Amino acid sequence: MNCPVCESTELIQGALEANLTSMKCPDCKGNWIHGAEYWKWLEKHGPNLPEMPEPVNDLQSSETGKYLDCPECQFRMSKFLVGHGIGFTLDHCEGCKGIWLDGNEWEALKSRNLHDDLNAMLTEFWQASARREARRKHLEKIYTQKFGAEDFAEIRRVRVWLDNHRNKQELIAFLTDKDPFGI
Ligand SMILES: [Zn+2]
Numbered sequence: 001m002n003c004p005v006c007e008s009t010e011l012i013q014g015a016l017e018a019n020l021t022s023m024k025c026p027d028c029k030g031n032w033i034h035g036a037e038y039w040k041w042l043e044k045h046g047p048n049l050p051e052m053p054e055p056v057n058d059l060q061s062s063e064t065g066k067y068l069d070c071p072e073c074q075f076r077m078s079k080f081l082v083g084h085g086i087g088f089t090l091d092h093c094e095g096c097k098g099i100w101l102d103g104n105e106w107e108a109l110k111s112r113n114l115h116d117d118l119n120a121m122l123t124e125f126w127q128a129s130a131r132r133e134a135r136r137k138h139l140e141k142i143y144t145q146k147f148g149a150e151d152f153a154e155i156r157r158v159r160v161w162l163d164n165h166r167n168k169q170e171l172i173a174f175l176t177d178k179d180p181f182g183i
């Protein structure tokens, strides 16, 4: 079985955890996890660990962003967002249920305790929330470029204040009226 990224490199037997084997690429350090292996590990792993807000260490994924073919059944794999501040995606084969993780991705997920949530990441519920998060981040970037970080922080503060104000509509009307005092 060859690496879906390096293509000509053969995957070798490895282990991500004591009870979780993977097929590892000696070149790009990616890991192929059989769907069934992950479910078995999850059962033994015990209760879902609470998510850690900050990563223990700042690991960079070696993800290239291109679509990959499943190393087992050659199906084109789908990309699933991780979200929660993590920028890379998981590659998942709908055919055999296997998961491809690029180099460092298991470690990065583990440092946030998200490594026992791969099953949840593959649900539409998780994906919809991750898409909302990505969209919010994208818009924040655009507004920060447009207004500058300081003004953007200020307008957001005003917005929160307005949103929670019982006279919100009147305040907005006052703010946008060219001549509120009629002079
Ligand atoms: Zn590789």
Ligand SMILES: [Zn+2]
Pocket (backbone or CB within 6 Å): 070, 071, 072, 073, 074, 075, 093, 094, 095, 096, 097, 098
């Ligand atoms: Zn497959």
